[in-house]
Amino acid sequence: MALLKRLAHHHRELQKSPAPLCHAQPVDSTDDLTNWIGWVEGAQDTPFSNGRFMLSMKFPSDYPFQPPIVKFLTPIFHPNISVGGKICLDILDSRWSPALTVSGLLISIASLLNDPNPDHGLNKEALTLYRTDKQKYAETVKRWTIIHAMNHNN
Numbered sequence: 001m002a003l004l005k006r007l008a009h010h011h012r013e014l015q016k017s018p019a020p021l022c023h024a025q026p027v028d029s030t031d032d033l034t035n036w037i038g039w040v041e042g043a044q045d046t047p048f049s050n051g052r053f054m055l056s057m058k059f060p061s062d063y064p065f066q067p068p069i070v071k072f073l074t075p076i077f078h079p080n081i082s083v084g085g086k087i088c089l090d091i092l093d094s095r096w097s098p099a100l101t102v103s104g105l106l107i108s109i110a111s112l113l114n115d116p117n118p119d120h121g122l123n124k125e126a127l128t129l130y131r132t133d134k135q136k137y138a139e140t141v142k143r144w145t146i147i148h149a150m151n152h153n154n
Contacts, residue, residue, distance in 0.1 A: 003063055007033040010102040022106035024057060034059040036068075036102075040110040042149070047141035048113050051149030055109070057102070064098035067091070070109065077144040079116040079127035087112075088122045 011025060011033070024038025036057035042048025054073040060066045070092060072085035080088040091100060091108055121127030129137040 003059070003061065004033050006064060007059060013101065014103055017103075019103040019106050019110075021110045024055070024102055024106055034061075034063075038106060039074075040106060040113065042145060043110070043114055046114040047138040048145050048149075051145035053113075053149050064100075067093070067096040067100075068102075068105070070105070075144060075148040076113075077123070077126050077141050078113065079118065079121040079123055079130045080112060081126075082122035086122055088117070088120050 007026070014024060021043060022038065022040040024036050026033045027035045027037050036059070038055045038057060039052050040055065042051040042053070052074070053076055056069075056071050056073055058069045060068070070087055072081055072087065075083070076085075082088075087109065089108065089112055091097070091105065116127075116130055118127070118131055126137065126140070129140060
């Protein structure tokens with residue numbers, strides 16, 4: 001099956017050359033390659049630094065022609081991420097390309113953390129703060145990161 005071969009290839013590539021600040025792997029590499037768990041870390045010198053944010057990745061049967069469903073499992077305060085973990089990122093929707101790799105997707109999600117898109121938001125409170133009071137936004141992000149993402153056993 002082409003889907004499983006491609007996912008196995010993505011997994012080998014991530015093991016061979018890990019993406020910076022992120023990781024993902026199948027939950028069960030022997031049984032179900034379509035259900036992955038991963039994380040992105042906040043970059044240093046950002047309000048997300050020292051945080052590890054867990055993700056779930058579910059690959060549909062028509063992957064790579066349809067994007068995976070990626071969701072934050074760790075609560076995160078971000079304009080483009082809903083309280084339920086849904087991510088507003090164009091490459092997970094209208095700008096998806098079958099050429100994208102799991103590594104490339106993880107890097108895009110990691111870079112979204114410190115580079116929100118102020119034109120689209122899923123978390124209205126975070127979006128409003130980001131647009132109107134960057135300092136208070138950064139303080140709130142840091143507080144959420146300390147509370148939710150600094151326990152690396154999650």
